[in-house]
Amino acid sequence: MSTIIRKASIMGGDPADIRIEDGQIVAVGVNVGGADVEIDASGLIALPGLVDLHTHLREPGGESSETILSGSRAAAAGGFTAVHAMANTSPVADNANVVDYVYRKGLEAGYVEVRPVGAVTHNLAGESLADIGAMARSTAAVTVFSDDGKCVGDSLLMRRALEYVATFGGVIAQHAQDPRLTIDAQMNEGAMSAELGLAGWPRVAEEAIIARDVLLAEYTGARLHVCHLSTAGSVEVIRWAKQRGIQVTAEATPHHLLLTDDLAQNYNPLFKVNPPLRTRDDVEAVRRGVADGTIDIVATDHAPHGSATKDCTWSDASFGMVGLESALSIVQHALVDTGLIGWADVARIMSTTPARIGSVDGYDAPLTVGSLANITLVDPSATTVWGADKLAGRSTNTPFTGLTLPGRVVHTFFRGTHTVRDGSIVELSQAGNA
Amino acid sequence: MKHFISTRGIDSATAIRLLDTTADMADVRQRDVKKLPTLRGKTVANVFFEDSTRTRLSFEAAALALSADVSTFTSKGSSVSKGESLKDTVQTLESMGADFIVLRHCDSGAAATLAQSGWINAHVINAGDGTHEHPTQALLDAYTLRSRLFGDSARGRNLAGVRIVIVGDILHSRVARSNVWLLATLGAHVTLVAPRTLMPRDIAAWPVAIVHTLDEALDEGVDAVMTLRIQKERMNDAFFPDAAEYTRFWGMTTARFDAVRANTLVMHPGPMNRGLEIAGSIADSANSTVRDQVSHGVAARMAVLYTLLGEDAS
Ligand SMILES: [Zn+2]
Numbered sequence: 183m184s185t186i187i188r189k190a191s192i193m194g195g196d197p198a199d200i201r202i203e204d205g206q207i208v209a210v211g212v213n214v215g216g217a218d219v220e221i222d223a224s225g226l227i228a229l230p231g232l233v234d235l236h237t238h239l240r241e242p243g244g245e246s247s248e249t250i251l252s253g254s255r256a257a258a259a260g261g262f263t264a265v266h267a268m269a270n271t272s273p274v275a276d277n278a279n280v281v282d283y284v285y286r287k288g289l290e291a292g293y294v295e296v297r298p299v300g301a302v303t304h305n306l307a308g309e310s311l312a313d314i315g316a317m318a319r320s321t322a323a324v325t326v327f328s329d330d331g332k333c334v335g336d337s338l339l340m341r342r343a344l345e346y347v348a349t350f351g352g353v354i355a356q357h358a359q360d361p362r363l364t365i366d367a368q369m370n371e372g373a374m375s376a377e378l379g380l381a382g383w384p385r386v387a388e389e390a391i392i393a394r395d396v397l398l399a400e401y402t403g404a405r406l407h408v409c410h411l412s413t414a415g416s417v418e419v420i421r422w423a424k425q426r427g428i429q430v431t432a433e434a435t436p437h438h439l440l441l442t443d444d445l446a447q448n449y450n451p452l453f454k455v456n457p458p459l460r461t462r463d464d465v466e467a468v469r470r471g472v473a474d475g476t477i478d479i480v481a482t483d484h485a486p487h488g489s490a491t492k493d494c495t496w497s498d499a500s501f502g503m504v505g506l507e508s509a510l511s512i513v514q515h516a517l518v519d520t521g522l523i524g525w526a527d528v529a530r531i532m533s534t535t536p537a538r539i540g541s542v543d544g545y546d547a548p549l550t551v552g553s554l555a556n557i558t559l560v561d562p563s564a565t566t567v568w569g570a571d572k573l574a575g576r577s578t579n580t581p582f583t584g585l586t587l588p589g590r591v592v593h594t595f596f597r598g599t600h601t602v603r604d605g606s607i608v609e610l611s612q613a614g615n616a
Numbered sequence: 617m618k619h620f621i622s623t624r625g626i627d628s629a630t631a632i633r634l635l636d637t638t639a640d641m642a643d644v645r646q647r648d649v650k651k652l653p654t655l656r657g658k659t660v661a662n663v664f665f666e667d668s669t670r671t672r673l674s675f676e677a678a679a680l681a682l683s684a685d686v687s688t689f690t691s692k693g694s695s696v697s698k699g700e701s702l703k704d705t706v707q708t709l710e711s712m713g714a715d716f717i718v719l720r721h722c723d724s725g726a727a728a729t730l731a732q733s734g735w736i737n738a739h740v741i742n743a744g745d746g747t748h749e750h751p752t753q754a755l756l757d758a759y760t761l762r763s764r765l766f767g768d769s770a771r772g773r774n775l776a777g778v779r780i781v782i783v784g785d786i787l788h789s790r791v792a793r794s795n796v797w798l799l800a801t802l803g804a805h806v807t808l809v810a811p812r813t814l815m816p817r818d819i820a821a822w823p824v825a826i827v828h829t830l831d832e833a834l835d836e837g838v839d840a841v842m843t844l845r846i847q848k849e850r851m852n853d854a855f856f857p858d859a860a861e862y863t864r865f866w867g868m869t870t871a872r873f874d875a876v877r878a879n880t881l882v883m884h885p886g887p888m889n890r891g892l893e894i895a896g897s898i899a900d901s902a903n904s905t906v907r908d909q910v911s912h913g914v915a916a917r918m919a920v921l922y923t924l925l926g927e928d929a930s
Contacts, residue, residue, distance in 0.1 A: 368724075371817060371818075372817065372818045373818040373819065373820075373821060375816075376816035376817060376818055376819050376822075377624075377793070378724055378725060378748060379724040379725075379745075379746055379747035379748030379749070379790060379793060380724050380725070380746075380747075380748075381747075382817070448728060448732060449724075449725030449728050449729050449732075450732075493703065493733070494702065494703065494729070495702065495721070495723040495725055495726045495729050496723065496724065496725045496729070497723040497724065497725075497746070498702075498723060
């Protein structure tokens with residue numbers, strides 16, 4: 183079957199037609215012939231399918247808040263064609279069985295490529311290394327390792343982990359949070375935590391770990407990826423590390439590009455997230471860090487939670503926000519519409535570079551002949567009043583309800599398969615059932 | 617006012633009205649018949665997820681003095697999900713007829729969450745939430761100060777120009793927070809004293825002066841010193857080295873007491889660690905307001921119940 187996308191603006195540039203056959207892009211230009219299916223994409227921007235390096239799919243163990251299938255659908259709705267499923271499931275993805283299970287369920291769902299992330303330490307306990315080699319050589323071929331949700335706090339263990347993971351060509355994605363500096367921490371430490379009487383999560387707890395880790399990366403010659411950095415100081419540390427030539431990459435989340443800690447004012451747990459929302463100065467610094475390339479990528483940290491874990495006091499509530507469906511709109515709002523970056527940069531920070539960090543094949547030459555047909559078509563002129571009705575996953579813990587957000591994902595193609603059509607998720611016959 | 621959650625945002629006129637209503641209630645408590653029929657047929661539910669016998673008894677006495685029915689729920693919050701049990705507990709109590717929920721909870725913001733959640737329609741009174749606020753304590757403290765300083769001419773007055781030092785674990789103190797907002801609204805000059813480890817960061821916007829030793833604060837001349845209870849386990853978390861050093865720099869010792877003006881008031885919200893943050897002889901002296909504070913607590917809580925009920929009538 184063949185499909186032609188007509189008159190899409192290629193990454194914000196000139197309009198062109200894109201012809202898809204057998205899951206591949208076979209022609210891009212003005213005379214690409216006819217096809218079985220034609221899509222009028224005038225006014226839409228074509229991006230390479232988005233790649234999320236930081237997704238919590240909750241399966242196995244947390245199926246009441248998300249499954250690999252429901253999370254895959256949420257990802258497709260947000261324009262993603264690949265996601266990295268974090269290891270903090272139950273059981274933890276610290277061995278080949280669990281990562282292969284996640285990988286297989288991703289294939290069955292069929293909406294996106296699900297790339298399991300392996301734990302760095304057994305049971306995320308921070309004590310002994312997980313089965314890193316076995317996961318690297320499993321069917322899932324894990325390349326990204328992370329104890330996300332927890333920090334690899336012990337300096338010796340982090341050194342060894344960097345060296346051992348590098349042995350298999352992988353990368354450690356560190357959740358940078360000094361455990362001792364953040365005991366019982368509830369929100370950013372500052373004027374708002376002082377007023378609300380909530381235990382503070384100081385910036386230095388993130389910055390000190392990043393500083394240690396970039397030095398360990400330099401010393402060991404290993405690659406380091408820093409998850410969801412949230413402070414102006416963290417941006418400075420990464421900038422310094424890159425100037426020294428250290429092999430470090432960094433990510434920011436959409437919510438840290440937009441929201442600030444004063445939203446905790448009414449103790450609404452929808453704004454409770456880890457690392458916490460910071461101040462306006464931090465948001466500005468993180469935006470500038472993305473714009474000047476210090477921060478390499480935007481990743482969602484999509485963290486579904488059932489309503490019971492948010493329908494309670496702030497301290498009792500779980501950390502985390504869903505973010506797959508809203509990510510592209512927030513990036514447009516915070517970075518594109520503010521003039522900080524263009525659409526080609528969006529393709530870089532949300533597709534090409536996260537794919538490179540995660541060693542995901544098929545994204546190195548976006549929207550060119552011969553590459554996989556992972557394509558997202560977005561209408562940048564659309565606006566949406568955000569709400570839970572815009573979500574496609576199992577949980578509704580979005581912090582953006584009520585905001586008027588720009589941009590809408592109109593179509594998503596995953597290896598040529600139409601997963602989102604006219605803004606609606608396409609019902610695929612699950613591969614597992616076929 | 618539907619709920620009483622925080623002293624922050626209470627305007628000056630409302631604050632003075634609450635103090636005057638507290639005075640009315642204190643008068644009632646001096647009469648032969650110490651009860652008002654105000655809350656007859658209403659139920660006040662005391663929901664205490666954190667132990668505080670004295671605060672609970674004070675609220676119970678206040679509710680009974682207004683002829684309310686009183687029910688009491690206490691729990692140490694040991695269940696797996698405290699949040700769920702908070703929601704379930706208050707919904708159960710409301711279906712059993714509670715018109716007022718008096719909530720004491722170890723989580724900051726618990727009372728605010730209850731008031732905003734839509735879980736219940738009852739009035740919510742914050743009887744202490746984590747390290748956030750304890751607004752009825754601030755009301756009784758302000759009332760105690762006003763009546764001790766101004767006696768029979770106290771009614772209708774604010775605390776303009778009154779100099780108050782609050783010393784102790786400001787970081788973890790809900791009493792300090794509620795007092796800061798209310799005392800500042802009433803025009804008092806508040807100085808906070810604590811080692812840097814026990815002072816919140818980034819409080820430049822608070823309407824207070826900040827110093828780090830008690831001697832520095834007392835040098836300025838003060839009308840009242842409010843000593844806060846210091847929890848001994850703070851020593852184990854390296855907030856300060858030991859009790860002796862705490863007393864040396866932040867304790868209300870007899871030496872410090874002898875050096876201040878003779879009529880300086882010494883306050884403590886209780887329960888006291890005698891000999892640690894306050895010398896026993898000072899707590900028992902004529903300058904101490906400790907027993908007044910306990911007695912005024914009932915009147916202040918009556919005033920809050922009375923004021924919230926007024927909301928239903930209007
Ligand atoms: Zn994390």
